[in-house]
Amino acid sequence: MEPFSQRKTHFSLPVDSDFKATEFHPLSSSPPHMLAFHLAWLSLFSCFFSTFSIPPLIPIIRNDLNLSVTDVGTAGIAAFIGSIFSRLAMGPVCDLVGPRIASATVSLLTAPIVLATAFVSSLTSFILIRFLVGFCLANFVANQFWMSSMFSSSVVGLANGVAAGWANMGAGVAQLVMPLLYSLVKSFDVPENTAWRVIFVVPAVFQALTAILVLVYGQDLPCGNYRDSKKTSNKPKDNFLEILFHGLLNYRGWILGLIYGYCFGVEMTMDNVIAQYFYYRFGVNLEVAGTIAACFALTNWFARPMGGVLSDRMAKRFGIRGRLWSLWVVQTVAGLLCVLLGRLNSLGGSVAVMCFFSVFVQASSGLTFGVVPFVSKRSLGVISGMTGSGGTLGAVVTQMLLFSGDKFSTQTSISLMGLMMIVCTLSVSLIYFPQWGGMFCGPYSFGESSADDDYRLLV
Numbered sequence: 001m002e003p004f005s006q007r008k009t010h011f012s013l014p015v016d017s018d019f020k021a022t023e024f025h026p027l028s029s030s031p032p033h034m035l036a037f038h039l040a041w042l043s044l045f046s047c048f049f050s051t052f053s054i055p056p057l058i059p060i061i062r063n064d065l066n067l068s069v070t071d072v073g074t075a076g077i078a079a080f081i082g083s084i085f086s087r088l089a090m091g092p093v094c095d096l097v098g099p100r101i102a103s104a105t106v107s108l109l110t111a112p113i114v115l116a117t118a119f120v121s122s123l124t125s126f127i128l129i130r131f132l133v134g135f136c137l138a139n140f141v142a143n144q145f146w147m148s149s150m151f152s153s154s155v156v157g158l159a160n161g162v163a164a165g166w167a168n169m170g171a172g173v174a175q176l177v178m179p180l181l182y183s184l185v186k187s188f189d190v191p192e193n194t195a196w197r198v199i200f201v202v203p204a205v206f207q208a209l210t211a212i213l214v215l216v217y218g219q220d221l222p223c224g225n226y227r228d229s230k231k232t233s234n235k236p237k238d239n240f241l242e243i244l245f246h247g248l249l250n251y252r253g254w255i256l257g258l259i260y261g262y263c264f265g266v267e268m269t270m271d272n273v274i275a276q277y278f279y280y281r282f283g284v285n286l287e288v289a290g291t292i293a294a295c296f297a298l299t300n301w302f303a304r305p306m307g308g309v310l311s312d313r314m315a316k317r318f319g320i321r322g323r324l325w326s327l328w329v330v331q332t333v334a335g336l337l338c339v340l341l342g343r344l345n346s347l348g349g350s351v352a353v354m355c356f357f358s359v360f361v362q363a364s365s366g367l368t369f370g371v372v373p374f375v376s377k378r379s380l381g382v383i384s385g386m387t388g389s390g391g392t393l394g395a396v397v398t399q400m401l402l403f404s405g406d407k408f409s410t411q412t413s414i415s416l417m418g419l420m421m422i423v424c425t426l427s428v429s430l431i432y433f434p435q436w437g438g439m440f441c442g443p444y445s446f447g448e449s450s451a452d453d454d455y456r457l458l459v
Helices: 033-051 055-065 069-097 099-119 123-150 156-186 192-198 201-217 226-232 240-248 251-261 264-281 286-301 303-318 320-341 347-368 380-402 410-430
Strands: none
Touching (some): 033 099, 055 123, 055 156, 069 099, 069 123, 099 123, 099 192, 123 156, 123 380, 156 201, 156 286, 156 303, 156 347, 251 264, 251 347, 251 380, 264 380, 264 410, 286 347, 380 410
16 A cells, blocks of 8 residues: 555645645645645634624623623633633544544534524523533634644744634624624514524524535645544554643643633633623624624734744744744733723724734734644644633633623723733743743753654654
């Protein structure tokens, strides 16, 4: 049988020795590299659309179900908690069965739950639905794992940034589209308590369709699927516990999880509260509040990819030290802008600062995943899962401490969230790679034979 690694050696993009693309052309759909990219971001886009199709309708849902502010906050936390566990599990699953099967399975399993949102009738059912829908965001881990399997280290930061950034726009599109769909259905004299329920067929069907596309047209690796590679590989198979063990013992994964918790976690929190914030604080109507909230998320179109590009370019000049320093600077600026956002009292000023803040916080997410692929080759999925779970855990902690109940006003909570960002970002200074150094220290020289597989860069 022909070795798996030699089955296909001709690609439309230049590749390295592992057949990973060394160039990134987002306007191309050539298989397997760019086709995988488009399937990955579109599938995750649908999951973000599903998860954040509820927040812009909260004022309507709250009236229909007689929910309090605390009830809404609890439901928001439930959505994030569901995402934590699913993301953590998704990493090892990707290591074992590949990102294609893992991604499509999660989307297909959660699509009926999205549709079930139309049938909620109590606080308990609303919280349960938000918890279960949050599981679909585990697709983020498969998204980043897939890009790291398809693209070389020279462009992996860019590929990860664009794939996740374009996908994250799903939250913004949901903020914009769901209120418009609600108004459209209501214009046909459909009662309010029915109109908001009917429109959840849109995210449910969209998510299922993208999952089917991933299954039919997707490919795990440049030369085929995971199942084929395992059949023809001469390497001993790593079992689940071994993969998990090596990932969990790598302290860099825990630090990146904390950092991601206060960039992407903050972004998720803002997606959850920003429409309500402008609706109640400045008295704008539902459509205007949704449009403003959409502006925050839609900057992902360029902001997160920009973080990936910055990470790659800084790495070319300064190595891993450039990736770490740029992450610290950009995320610290994002924290300062978040503090300022909570201190402003004018609508125009708040919208302007919110837009600048969104660019920096989303670029920080791209910069974080510009580091992730270099932490562990053997347990890449686990490290991706740890980092991704850290993002949602940060959102849970922030939501519980600052946005649940009435202990703080929303504007005060936003400023405090910015301070938490600044403090937690300091931990990036603790990341050190023996071969490449850290923010303040150079590399530690040692022989090739002593380099452990878990520390090897993907080059």
